[in-house]
Amino acid sequence: DAGVTQSPTHLIKTRGQHVTLRCSPISGHKSVSWYQQVLGQGPQFIFQYYEKEERGRGNFPDRFSARQFPNYSSELNVNALLLGDSALYLCASSAQTGDTEAFFGQGTRLTVV
């Protein structure tokens, strides 16, 4: 069975540009969460979606947005990129919001220059 898949794996963008990151959860999983992991730090929670509705949002500016599609895949969008947005962006999926293990993808490495 395929795990959580994220695309692209690596991405280089220029300051001010927009980026879209994509995540396909494990088949049957309805909850998708996004995290930002800056080099040398732990992942920071950005968004959680369950059944296509936002269930939580971390302390990130409005430049960050996300959505979940009917097939439970998800997109993370970041507008007006800053150098500080350079990080590994991780997607995690779980069957439900609670009491079930969250599985992480390998992440998208975003570099803003």
Next chain:
Amino acid sequence: QQQVKQSPQSLIVQKGGISIINCAYENTAFDYFPWYQQFPGKGPALLIAIRPDVSEKKEGRFTISFNKSAKQFSLHIMDSQPGDSATYFCAASKGSNTGKLIFGQGTTLQVKP
């Protein structure tokens, strides 16, 4: 506000030794405490998790010890092996929401042969 504090930042252990990583949390509403292992270029993978109704949980060479009154929990890796060399993260969440995790800063473990 750092809600989950992890120590040490780095750890070097001889093969066969015991690796101990500690975490402290502030929010008494947290009720799910997982440990994740992350290898370079990979997403975090769940090692073991505990809930506050038990003080210890063991899975193979990995043990979580939990002290609710002190708001602390720790990971013990027995008989540490070079293959255990990785970065370890503790995390916590409220309402057993496994998709909204608050991570510690991480501990880089090196097991010397």
